[in-house]
Amino acid sequence: MKLNSLPDGFLLNNKKATLFISNIVTVNKDQPSAEAVAVIDERIVAVGDFCQVENYLVSNNIAFEINNSFKDKVLVPGFIEAHMHTFMTAAFQARIYYVGQVDRSSTSGELVKASVTRDEFITRLKEVVADYxxxxxxxxxPWVDCWGFDPLLIQDGIELNKYLLDEICPNYPLAIVHASMHLFSVNSKGIELCGYSVDDDAHFIERTDEGDVTGNIAEMEAGMRIFHKGGINLQGTDEELQSFMIKLSEKQVAMGVTTMIDAGAGLPFDTMPLYKAVSEREDMLVRHHPYPLIENNKLEDVLQYRLNSTPMMSVKRVKFVTTDGSIQGFTAYLPEKSTYYNNHGNGVIQRTQEQIYDAVLPYHKAGFNVSFHCNGNGTTEVLLDMIERLQEAYPRENARHCLExxxxxxxxxxxxxxxxxxxHNLFTMHMAIWGDVHANETxxxxxxxxxxxxxxxxxHGVRxxxxxxxxxxxxxxxxNMWTAVNRTNIFSNITYGEYQKLTAEEALEAVTLGAAYISDEDHLKGSIEPGKLADFAILEHSPMDVDVMKIKDISVLGTVLGGKVQLSKF
Structure with missing residues (x-):
């Protein structure tokens, strides 16, 4: 095993090193494994076998302490959640009633059970109203607020609309954010407060054949009217909102996550001050990488965010979100004149290519890589045409625009x-959750x-x-690794697309170095090698050493963030 280290004499700060001993999977092709990693000031300085790293430290007159607490465990690069909605997730779990069809764990580690039949879902909603x-x-x-619902996952089917919601909740406005985050359902009191009517665009405000608004709303622009009228209430004091984020970071330690990427910071309100505040707290256990929404920000502000980046909160790229919708909501845009498998009409793109180009161009010219919301392959084509225009007009070597x-x-x-x-940033979790739905419906x-x-x-060589x-x-x-390796649906156990499966090693790279690459931080994160941040996940077993069906069951003991050990509380 060769030593991989910073050059001799590079370290002149006389600070003490920590030498971790473990079974190390580096995700560095030039040095795939190691047994020791030395850390100084949050950074990795040497990787190799124990004697090599020890000799390196001694020869550079660096004092060190040995941490062999994990000598029988496995260290891998800290997992990077490459696309989530960090604040909304934290606030939903802290404040909003979950009514979904898949079991979830709360921020306190408790299991929140799913409601998978029509009767179970209605019972759950009645319990929510009674608790309210x-x-x-x-x-x-102000409203009865719920999240996580997907009608396509109700085993015996359900038609959710204002008529059913009015029976369950006649006295208060009620809103449900669907699991896709692209659809909403409200009762009659909610419709009245938001002013939804037949005069609204029928693509986004559903109505019956007789012209009556049903209470089903599509896409965030129309759905934001609910937020503006007090529904899905995520507001709170600074102390409350920060506490939501701290609790979420504790849960992420139990998942092995060291960086959370908010791929759309700015919904439902400006969250950048919140990210800055929590990133400066000693009890924040995860790094933040928010992507400011182009639609909600000014270029000069985003440039300042980039300038003020720190290891705990970095701003390297931006997000454009108002393109198409979700596949399971039938609002993703397929190729022109296409329909969905069940003959549902095609989705729409909310902005023309020209509008997207004009919005994105200043950021492209300023050196930002842009992440675009993109579900349907009709949207893929529109965005590739637009990116080609950007590069022809203002060529940028090594641009990494991303299709989310x-x-x-x-x-x-x-x-x-x-x-x-x-x-691109693939949503493999769909195979586990919606694989059957996509095969039979979408x-x-x-x-x-x-x-x-x-x-x-x-x-194709696409990162x-x-x-x-x-x-x-x-x-x-x-x-998520388990899903990419097996492509098996959790409800039917059917495997979809054997030929698209990853190996365990490839899946590990996808949630580490791959995530770092598409977020422009592969020089800092994603692999265990000198010069990078000392962010590790501590695992009971290596994903490469267990049966592929057991990857999801590997125990996570905690994380190391910048050399600081953080054990799971769950």
């Missing part, structure tokens, strides 16, 4: 992406096999990561 009514009026939110989700990208589009230097039994094309991305999109699905990188 039992609170003193001064402690209630990009679930239906084709082989031809992957070839274009490689040529344009575009990367895209059909053939197309579902090529969704989330990880193997094809490798074949990628995988993500949870929490609060859409729960942030759990080992479960």
């Amino acid at each position: 009514e039992s609170k003193p009026e001064a402690e209630r939110s 989700h990009n679930q239906l990208v084709t082989e031809e589009q992957l070839a274009r992406m490689k040529k344009l230097g575009v990367v 895209v059909g039994p053939q197309v579902v096999k090529s969704m989330e094309p990880c193997r094809s991305s490798i074949n 990628f990561s995988i993500h949870s999109d929490d609060s859409v699905t729960e942030c759990n990188p080992l479960f």
Whole structure:
């Protein structure tokens, strides 16, 4: 085993090193494994076998202490959650009633059970309303607020609309954010408060054949009216909001996560001051990398955020979100004149290519890489055409514009992406949660096999990561790795797309170095090598040493963040 270290004489600060002894998986192809890693001032300075690293420290007159607490465990690079909605996830779990169809763990580690049949869901909603009514009026939110619902995951089917919601909750406005985060359902009192009517765009405000508004709302622009009228109440004092974030960071330690990327910072309000405040707290256990929304920010402000970046809160890229919607909501944009498998009409793009180009161009010229929301392959084509225009007008070497989700990208589009230097962030968790839905309802039994094309991305040389999109699905990188390796649906145990499976080693790279690469931080994170931040996940077993069906069951003992050990509280 060779020593990998900073040059002799590089370290002149006379500070003490910590020498970790463990079974180390580096995700560094030049040095795949090691047994020792030395850390000074949050940074890795040497990696190799114990004698090599010890001799390096001694020869450079560096005092050190040995941490062999994990000598029988496994250290891997800290997991990077490459796409979530950090504040919304923290606030939802702290304040909003969960009514979803998949079990989730709360920020205190308790299991929140799913409601998977129509009767279970209605019972759950009635329990929510009863709990809301039992609170003193001064402690209630203005609305009965719920999240996590997906009608396609109700086993015996359900038609959710204002008529059903009015039966359950006639006296208070009620709002449900669907699991996709692209759809909302409100009762009649909610409709009245928000002013939804038949005069609104029918693409976004559903109505019956008779022209009556149903209470089902599509996409964030229309859904924001609920937030503005007091629904989905995420407001609070600075102390309250920071406490939500701290609790979430404790949960992420139990998942092995050392960096959370908010791929859309600014919803439902400006969260950048909150990220700055929590990143400066001693009890914040995870690094933050928010992507400010182009739609909600000024370039000069984002430039200042980038200038003020720190290891605990970095701003390296931006997000453009108002493109298409979600596949399971039938609002993702497919190729022109296409329909969904069940003959549901195509989705729409909320902005024209010209509008997207004009909004993005100043950021491209300023050196920012842009992450674009993108679900349907019709949107993929529009965005690739637009990125090609950007590069023709203002060429940038090594630009890494990213398509977020990009679930239906084709082989031809992957070839274009490689040529344009575009990367993407695949939503493999869909195979585990919505694989059956996609096979039977949205895209059909053939197309579902090529969704989330990880193997094809490798074949085309397109760099990628995988993500949870929490609060859409729960942030759990080992479960996400399991999904990418097995592509098995948790409800039916059916495997979709054997030929797109990853190996365990490739899946580990996707949630570490791949995530660092697509977020422009591969010089700092993603692998265990000198000069990078000393961020590790502490595992009971290596994902490469267990049966592939057991990857999701590997115990996480905690993390190391900048050389500081943080053991899981769960």
